[in-house]
Amino acid sequence: MARDASIRVVLADDNLIVREGVRALLLIAGDIEVVGVAGDYDELVAGADALTPQVVVTDIRMPPNFTDEGIRAARLIRKQYPGTGVVILSQYDEPEYAISLLSEGAAGYAYLLKDGVAEGDQLARAVREVSAGGSMLDPRIVNALTKPVTDGGSLSDSDERLLQMVAEGRPMKSIAVAINSTAEAVSDAVEHLFLQLAQQASSGTQSALQRLRLLHRAIVDREEQGESLSRMLPGGLAQKLREQGVKPGETERLTVTVLMSDIRAYSTIAEVADPSVLAGQLHEHRAEMNHALLGENGTVMQFVGDAVMAVFGAPFPQADQCERAVAAAEAMHARQAELNARWAAAGLPPFHLGIGVSTGDVAAALLGSDERLEYSVVGDAVNLAQRLQQWAEGGQTVLSDPTFAALSPPPHAERLEPALVKGRQTPVGAHRLGTALVAT
Template structure:
């Protein structure tokens, strides 16, 4: 079914590799509700092009000219700062959690992080674009696993606590977590508080894995606050 042009999701695409960029562009052209309105191959082209095109969603690689470091993430944040409602989908060949953390450092709402070698599988990229358009978030399962994978030192989390942490990492709303666990939002509140305290204690003793989880959970709590979930009472002073 043909979607009217004024109802299509306007996407700006950035990747310094011409073959990859055109491949993703061709893939997006198969979605009836998505339209690529501009492309770029560098940080400056991305920022300038997005400013002129005013896309609803930016799909970008991480490393691109001039220094091939984190230009894609930095440009995405610059575009988001100028136009807060813009959805961001990062396509990366790296499943290192540091990149995802850098992307989500200011909140997960409206952000997605996918791996390039999996975007052709099913409709993952299409779903991510539609999700961030409405302020949702989406992480590749391999990234979520890397974010919550127990560190070698361990944090002695129970299976239930690991599951709860993963749900938070995935950006699930409080009510959705409560429904999936067949309990109430108040009970989830209590479980998160206990988990946060457990992670804080482990982090203070120098457990690197627990500290990573602490930062992740802290960000999830901040996101919930932005979404209207009152969890600020869980945030200890001095955590930034």
């Protein structure tokens, strides 16, 4: 297969010999290119950020703590660059690792055991599968997930309840109130419970080992909660959750600046493009747009197809939110122009962006269900930004009147005659920045 059609992979393992062996297996496939390697969590995250691979292949346990750095890095990379495939290579066949990996869905994930990757083309097949959004599990993991525990290491119902409350991080006094006891009695019960689990684990009781692992993981998760939230949620929201205790469905009224971008004539491009090649272009596009927005402290809300939405002024107010939004739009056009120049050399079609920016009041909240929550802003400013981007040709940004009025000094812009937009009964005034590159 031609080199330019190769699947781009970043490979991570702290063991140099293992890493180079896996690299050799990948190169044999012919359609896979290892574009970068990493030996720890930070190197993996930085490598994925700089190289924007289509797939990450990583060990579970790496420096600095040798716990589950590979899984946590994979989740962060998927959060920053949706669509990136992940192949976890592990020497551990405990099912809880696979459960942790797949807790948010199996699409784009594979979990393989290291001692089996050299058999046939299992590793290459996994890379191809996750690059296309599929998934793969080692058969031994499937067996472990479906095999019932029958080793006789069960706890009483009261001990199970006690263990659960300890794992939740509840203080002894709180547990005592819940079970109608005293803090001293609870402390003694917890000590006895841990001794019982330790004795069972020492004798090889699998369920006791699993409970101790899960308890340890719960404690580590609490200690890392702030760091994990910061990686998984939009900028600043984790801090707000910790400091102010924002509850799901609880709304906050804010004045924000909303930015919406869209690729002009994307449907026409998609009609004739190879889907896998187009997916690679879209992956690179999203990564560059993400950098541009974060560079101006914008909050990236979502990627939907070829569209990008971001807000400035949420979850925390920004006095210069309009200036930052306009600067981010300029950076997005500039970064896309650099991408287009590189794509031209490979014979790929360019993307040209139309961007709309609107300022106004919104309601911000964590919305969704118990199973899935996301940070959302709701209001006319959101709808208007989407309509204004439709007035922008490739390379242009259209600003609402309130956004333009807040800029100091005002940029050179074309004043658009007030016109109706879908869903509004009164005409909308706007200003257009930039020179058109292509017709919409």
